[in-house]
Amino acid sequence: MYKIMGRASSSNVQKVLWCCAELGIEYEREDAGMEFGKVDTPEFFDLNPNRRVPVLIEGDFVLWESNSIMRYLAGRHDPDGRLRPADPRVRASAQRWMDWQLSMLGPQFTGLFHGLVRTAPEARDADAIAKSRDLSEFNMEILDTQLGKTDYVAGDAFSYGDIPVAIHVYRWYQFEGIERKPLPNLERWYATLCERQPYRDHVMVGL
Secondary structure, rough: EEEEEOOOOOOHHHHHHHHHHHHOEEEEEOOOOHHHOOOOOOOHHHHOOOOOOEEEEEOOOEEEEEHHHHHHHHHHHHHOOOOOOHHHHHHHHHHHHHHHHHHHHHHHHHHHHHHHHHOHHHHHHHHHHHHHHHHHHHHHHHHHHHHHOOOOEEEEEOOOOOOHHHHHHHHHHHOOOOOOOOHHHHHHHHHHHHOHHHHHOOOOOOO
């Protein structure tokens, strides 16, 4: 039995929970991070020196970094290629979008999310929020362009490449009071994901 440490509201934890749901993987989850604490304890430091969630525990094996956890789980539990594409080029493309989420989409989205969700209105930095909004919209346009070529980010089938970016896209469409360009390919893909029960259960849970 796997153990996943991390609060269910964390975008990075949501990746792993969604992955598990798609693959039918059973696990136990323990809240950690933010209001649940634990990440600053010596015990957690021994699990993850970055003091961040999620952490996957399997006996004496410990793995952190959400995208690495997804790759590991799919490598062990996805012989039919439901998430991990069998074709090496398609698999590389899926992993590229996973990495893009870490290097571009996620960091440039943070100012918008923190500014609108985690900061009281009177303490918000309007310039930082606007800059993050503009960068995020640029990234959404990149996704829209890709999704004009393929049904999903890595090709014509859903893969683990869709999971990390889709979590940010849900949040993008949940924000109130921001301008958003019409992006028809992105909106089509997002509507398709909204029909997936694991997405509804683990991501579409509010901000």
